[in-house]
Amino acid sequence: xxxxxxxxxxxxxxxxxxxxxxxxxxxxxxxxxxxxxxxxxxxxxxxxxxxxxxxxxxxxxxxxxxxxxxxxxxxxxxxxxxxxxxxxxxxxxxxxxxxxxxxxxxxxxxxxxxxxxxxxxxxxxxxxxxxxxxxxx
Amino acid sequence: xxxxxxxxxxxxxxxxxxxxxxxxxxxxxxxxxxxxxxxxxxxxxxxxxxxxxxxxxxxxxxxxxxxxxxxxxxxxxxxxxxxxxxxxxxxxxxxxxxxxxxxxxxxxxxxxxxxxxxxxxxxxxxxxxxxxxxxxxxxxxxxxxxxxxxxxxxxxxxxxxxxxxxxxxxxxxxxxxxxxxxxxxxxxxxxxxxxxxxxxxxxxxxxxxxxxxxxxxxxxxxxxxxxxxxxxxxxxxxxxxxxxxxxxxxxxxxxxxxxxxxxxxxxxxxxxxxxxxxxxxxxxxxxxxxxxxxxxxxxxxxxxxxxxxxxxxxxxxxxxxxxxxxxxxxxxxxxxxxxxxxxxxxxxxxxxxxxxxxxxxxxxxxxxxxxxxxxxxxxxxxxxxxxxxxxxxxxxxxxxxxxxxxxxxxxxxxxxxxxxxxxxxxxxxxxxxxxxxxxxxxxxxxxxxxxxxxxxxxxxxxxx
Numbered sequence: 001x002x003x004x005x006x007x008x009x010x011x012x013x014x015x016x017x018x019x020x021x022x023x024x025x026x027x028x029x030x031x032x033x034x035x036x037x038x039x040x041x042x043x044x045x046x047x048x049x050x051x052x053x054x055x056x057x058x059x060x061x062x063x064x065x066x067x068x069x070x071x072x073x074x075x076x077x078x079x080x081x082x083x084x085x086x087x088x089x090x091x092x093x094x095x096x097x098x099x100x101x102x103x104x105x106x107x108x109x110x111x112x113x114x115x116x117x118x119x120x121x122x123x124x125x126x127x128x129x130x131x132x133x134x135x136x137x
Numbered sequence: 138x139x140x141x142x143x144x145x146x147x148x149x150x151x152x153x154x155x156x157x158x159x160x161x162x163x164x165x166x167x168x169x170x171x172x173x174x175x176x177x178x179x180x181x182x183x184x185x186x187x188x189x190x191x192x193x194x195x196x197x198x199x200x201x202x203x204x205x206x207x208x209x210x211x212x213x214x215x216x217x218x219x220x221x222x223x224x225x226x227x228x229x230x231x232x233x234x235x236x237x238x239x240x241x242x243x244x245x246x247x248x249x250x251x252x253x254x255x256x257x258x259x260x261x262x263x264x265x266x267x268x269x270x271x272x273x274x275x276x277x278x279x280x281x282x283x284x285x286x287x288x289x290x291x292x293x294x295x296x297x298x299x300x301x302x303x304x305x306x307x308x309x310x311x312x313x314x315x316x317x318x319x320x321x322x323x324x325x326x327x328x329x330x331x332x333x334x335x336x337x338x339x340x341x342x343x344x345x346x347x348x349x350x351x352x353x354x355x356x357x358x359x360x361x362x363x364x365x366x367x368x369x370x371x372x373x374x375x376x377x378x379x380x381x382x383x384x385x386x387x388x389x390x391x392x393x394x395x396x397x398x399x400x401x402x403x404x405x406x407x408x409x410x411x412x413x414x415x416x417x418x419x420x421x422x423x424x425x426x427x428x429x430x431x432x433x434x435x436x437x438x439x440x441x442x443x444x445x446x447x448x449x450x451x452x453x454x455x456x457x458x459x460x461x462x463x464x465x466x467x468x469x470x471x472x473x474x475x476x477x478x479x480x481x482x483x484x485x486x487x488x489x490x491x492x493x494x495x496x497x498x499x500x501x502x503x504x505x506x507x508x509x510x511x512x513x514x515x516x517x518x519x520x521x522x523x524x525x526x527x528x529x530x531x532x533x534x535x536x537x538x539x540x541x542x543x544x545x546x547x548x549x550x551x552x553x554x555x556x557x558x559x560x561x562x563x564x565x566x567x568x569x570x571x572x573x574x575x576x577x578x579x580x581x582x583x584x585x586x587x588x589x590x591x592x593x594x595x596x597x598x599x600x601x
Contacts, residue, residue, distance in 0.1 A: 005533065007531045007533055007534065008205070008531055008532075011207075011532075012531075012532065012533070037268075057391075058390070058391060058394075062387075062390060062403075066387060069383050069387070073323055073327060073380060073383075076269065076327050076376050076380075077323075077326045077327055079269060106267065106268065106269065106270070107268045107269050108268060108559075108561070109268055109337075109561075110268045110269060110336065110337050110338060112231040112232060112379040112382075113231045113379055113382065113383045115207045115208075115231075115404055116207075116386065116390065116402075116403035116404050116406070117207030117208065117402060117403070117404045118207075119403070134207055136207070136231045136379075137338060137532065
């Protein structure tokens with residue numbers, strides 16, 4: 001797992017560096033959840049919610065952003081952090097994932113959206129998949 | 138930046154010859170000192186990217202509170218020909234119709250001073266605030282569609298306001314271009330319990346007093362005088378608007394190959410205004426804008442209830458004005474001697490039509506400004522002004538540098554009572570993270586966009 005939070009004047013930037021598509025998407029999800037509400041004390045133990053997310057996009061970068069926004073939507077509606085990836089199948093243009101989440105009484109931070117700004121998934125010189133993501137807070 | 142040409146003390150231009158893909162020049166309203174700060178982030182590069190959009194008219198404009206956003210910079214204004222131009226959700230922002238309203242009381246600072254602690258608590262308890270916090274009411278199905286169609290007027294119809302409120306709201310608190318059918322079920326779900334809520338981040342309710350008057354005639358017209366206590370509200374369309382914007386940007390990114398657009402930033406995703414995607418975006422954005430006005434109207438009612446609890450049921454808070462600062466509006470302008478309807482995108486910028494009140498909130502603890510739109514605003518900036526102080530420091534840096542106890546002590550030393558749901562939120566919104574609002578407003582005043590009417594100073598801050 002490898003992600004780093006970076007500076008941004010009004011919002012927050014994330015740098016991801018991962019070995020595979022699955023790891024990239026899982027790391028991004030983990031980072032977004034860290035931003036949303038990492039305090040387990042606020043969760044309601046024993047309850048879980050399962051959601052299936054299926055997305056199509058024109059390229060892997062759009063797919064990543066759209067996937068995170070789809071999870072963010074579910075989190076916002078159900079007040080639930082989806083931190084467990086039960087299954088995930090990814091191609092360049094599609095993702096099908098089943099996630100388990102824990103309802104929370106409250107979250108720490110509001111994310112309006114995951115933006116496409118600076119997002120560009122590509123292979124870096126170390127042979128890792130790398131991208132920046134900017135979250136609108 | 139060597140391409141910058143100074144046209145007047147506070148107006149700069151980058152000509153369209155600077156970059157091959159620019160269709161119009163970029164203009165920046167700022168002092169030389171502000172320009173130094175502006176050049177430290179990517180806001181100017183983003184402004185130049187805006188100049189490349191199809192159908193853009195005259196210039197892409199930067200207000201003095203400009204800072205880096207995504208796609209459009211925050212503090213950016215751009216107008217597009219409705220026949221040949223585009224609509225871009227990135228030119229509006231994710232918090233569609235985030236805006237502010239100013240309410241005036243009948244009380245003076247002296248009359249309110251001894252009640253500030255109770256008043257702050259009463260407003261904090263009455264107006265739901267905080268991350269993801271739902272309100273007292275849930276609107277679903279036909280009821281939410283009524284709100285999306287009629288905005289603040291629907292909330293007033295339900296008994297939470299008066300005709301005076303919609304009369305003193307930009308566009309009467311309702312855009313007629315709204316179509317609830319263009320808002321996704323997901324967006325409606327995301328916003329169903331959020332009417333009448335403040336949210337978190339830089340949203341607030343602030344009790345203020347008028348510390349100085351600069352235009353006695355206009356102040357009299359608005360029923361304002363020195364030492365009078367007012368209340369400012371800053372919030373927007375909450376989760377519904379965020380989802381409408383997300384949906385629109387996704388739809389447009391997928392549609393763009395069909396339009397043959399090649400853009401330097403995906404967040405500039407756009408569609409021809411007259412295309413099905415363009416019209417759907419306009420209709421959905423307008424519905425979300427109506428939701429925001431409905432939200433601010435319901436929050437106003439909640440504040441009025443808290444006010445009556447402290448000061449008695451005969452005390453009122455009347456609406457001075459309500460403006461949007463993330464929106465796109467259809468407005469007529471003279472372009473090359475012809476009258477044309479343009480779609481003016483204001484992202485982190487407010488309308489400042491001649492004679493119209495213009496509200497400029499500062500950062501926490503610094504207070505706000507009331508200005509009046511000047512006749513020169515139409516030619517200068519498509520009738521647009523700045524929207525606030527603008528951030529100068531990242532949230533991360535602000536959290537690192539701000540010690541909460543010291544911040545609260547500083548505010549207390551100024552007599553400011555704070556009720557906040559989040560300490561992290563407070564540190565991110567510290568005054569030091571923002572530009573100097575007085576300097577920003579000064580540029581707007583000197584440039585003849587809007588003229589100073591009154592300065593307001595805070596007494597109590599309520600935040601999520």
